[in-house]
Amino acid sequence: MKKVTRLISLMLIILILGGTAAYAASENKQSVSGDIYVPVKLACEAMGGQVSWDGKKQITTVKLGSNELKLFVNRCDIILNGKAKVLKEKVKVEEGRTILPLSVLNSQLGLKLTCDDYIKLISMKFIGMVKAGKTADASFLLSKSFSKYATTEFINSALAPAFSVIEPDVKTMTLAKNTVHQNVFIPFTIQTAKYNFIMRFDYNGKIDEFNQAADSSQFTYSKPSYDNSANILKKEVAIGEGEWKLPGTLTMPKGKGPFPAIILVHGSGPNDRDETLGPLKPFRDLAVGLASQGVAVLRYEKRTLEYGVRIQSLPKLTMTEEFEEDAFAAANYLKTIDGIDASNITVLGHSEGGYDLPRILGTDKTGTFKAGIIMSGCSRPLYELLPEQYKYLAGLGMATEEQAEAAKAQAALIQDKSFNPENPPKGYSLGTPYYFYDMKNYDVIGMAGQIEKPVLVLQGERDYQVSTKTDYEGWKKAFEGKSNAEFKLYPKLNHMYMEGEGQSTPAEYYVKGNVPQYIINDIAAFIKK
Template identity: 40%
Template sequence: MRKDERCFPAATAVALILVILLATACGSSATTTSIDDSAPSITTTTPTNSAPGPPADQEQLTAKALAVLDAFVAEDYEAVHQTFDETMKTALPLPKLQEVWEQVTDQAGSYIGNTGVRTEEVDGYQAIIVQAQFKNAPLDVRVVFDQTGLVAGLFFQAAETSYKPPPYVKTEAFTSREITVVNGHWELPGTLTLPVAEELLPGIVLVHGSGPNDRNETIGPNQPFRDLAEGLASIGVAVLRYDKRTLVYAQETVANADLTLNEETVDDAVAAFRLLRGLPEIDPARCFVLGHSLGGYALPRIGALTTQAAGFVIMAGAARPLEDLILEQMEYIYSLNSSPTEQETANMAAVREQVQRVKDSALSYSTPAHDLPLNIPATYWLDLRDYDPPLAAATLARPTLVLQGGRDYQVTEADLRLWEAALSTVPGCSFTLYPELNHLFMEGQGKSIPSDYLRQGHMAEVVIKDIGTWIDQFRQP
């Protein structure tokens, strides 16, 4: 599989911060970001196959990185393009560069200036991180250089911030330790959060949304899975969370031409469940799996392979075909601009055509990825062709808690109602809509917009309590 066939268009990644699979599938180990439990990019173009090399002059590279940002600000996209290596030039042609910058400023506001730079070296690549200040939020602009001084990677990321636990987290009520989820030769670092207790504990595995998420499902300055894990541990529920395979093994993921939802999400979640259930501190009769976003969409598949699970929690889980959600999300994003540009209009037309190809019975494994939504290959779409998550969940006939934010524009109340229609007659199922919560189950007011994810916040306490209460009903008298 060629790298350029797996890279998402950068501007599309901006519009769909969470939406699907390999937001970094084209990423190389040359740059690793603390995603989902690091700050995922607002827009990303991943490093190319340029060779790393000995450290170049840091002052010279810093000047080049600042010049790249200055060229963006001046809308001199030709100057930016000339700094790229050949693979980057192919991945980000001039028209796409303009889209990238417009998407960044639409979300983060106008550029004000920078507050400094820092440097990193990863696997021989040199990265200059410009600490840029925009009107609405600070961003880290990460420019990655190869040994010749050409730009081999470009990332616009939410600025690094230190985690401050919400008031409902009681750090004295639990301990945390490192743990590794092993699935064949895949080894995924994780964290086990254990309540302080002498009795056997209920436990739950957290399954991420789309993209190369870390164990905290870091989104901008927010870490919803850390909120969830430490919040639940504060009220007596053990939690296992882990770094996603597409983050830890980015290169290997790219090399898998037959990647499906199973390799991306399902198989590792099953391994994590089995690990949790076998721990001596855990009550094997009270083990659960929680999926957020794409993780919720995948839960029926996970459930079919975790027959000993006591139940499932679906948070903002897509119930409709993913290609429909991609189109709906893009339409929503572009609707925020009352006067869409010609390029935006053309983008929407192209996405509609790509979505139609996914639905076309003529779709085959040989269909080029660039003809399909987000450059995701045909193998992924064909694997999902007959997958109906609510119907599959109903077939499992196990207790399921389905939660949905009313301000979520990525997965909406329409999805909640589909889950409800399929599961309402299954004993132990419950459905809750939180009108003021977004896709991350954080509170807000008014119309939800992508820049909401750049504002630091925490998962609402009511969500933590509702999950804890639901799990508590499985306690044996």
């Protein structure tokens, strides 16, 4: 089991071999008609055809059923069943492989292969190629920007071993699309636990990312009572550009506006735009609730979710890449939208997003944000919280004292004055050292104290992940003597802003619930004030 778990984890991590992964511009391999180019040999052989190549004459010949198609490289003329025809676009060669618009193969050979069919076909073929050790063929199916990260070394040392011990069920794969990617979910099982291997395709038909996630089909979200679709509008959007473009949702009040707006910044981990956890979707609750009260809300997939392999490959990853760049990209998008009051944009950070909020506001030199909301944000580095969280869970029988001590030892290594991210100390294993080195040098209390913009600090009193006594009081100390900060403590709420009684446990996160109406009211009142 340990071996399997380690291999699955490797599927999410780029192995940096011989250098740093580079940023690359977005590519466009679509035909002029908006079609996608596909490798002729792969597509036709998958449909039962035969494909041959005459290197001397530069001719690809396809035999499928009763049809014979001859393709001439870098030419528009073709021969179908002995008759000459002229295409609108030239036959192309990419990395030694003949490629052609999918619509041409369909029209000339009667394939009737939709883009969705092709993507599912490529998903199956890719897994088969990796298993068979055909790394070069598998790499050809990757987008150019992604191939900078998903190198042949990664495929051989991470994906191939993983596929040797798990069996993705390609027969039951499903497809879901957003504004950036077409996502194929392929189920697999480890003992009794169900997961999905996720292949993200760009809209040129190339594999653009990998990820894996636990199967969440057993959880059902319940809409809150304040979700009034008659009063709001929802639009699927994309924020940012290039290889870090993110899909998101803009929820707007109905009417002319201009409306104040808020951007929702996630907590730690690979969160989706709703901050989904089991049956809970607190960011979705906030979006529909605030939009019903006249506030536009922009939320988006977190970079660590949409680009899991790429983000893990950055050797000097910090909160700047994880949170800040995308928060500003979201604000820049809002400024282009009719009906948004560009002078009244608030940024809300939950959990680690709240911890980073002083840095977001502190680096805002152009007045992008009017105000900020810290929603159960820690006021100290994450590595200081981990030992406390493990100790709390140990008291519930859900962790061990040894785990708590191990987390404490990791924190001590980072806190040591000699900690060097270029050469981490022996025994360090917490993650990318630059990430925590950056966090160590972030004076969150000092930077918060320099904020002049209005700030609202929210905290659930039953939160065991972020301490009321230490973190909430830390924010009070940071803003001591200042009139720009407001504080609200909610006795019944946990870290996900769900009500409960008594001692909070992780089991609460898997019980249906919604963010209470009074939280919506307090946030809306702060924004409008």
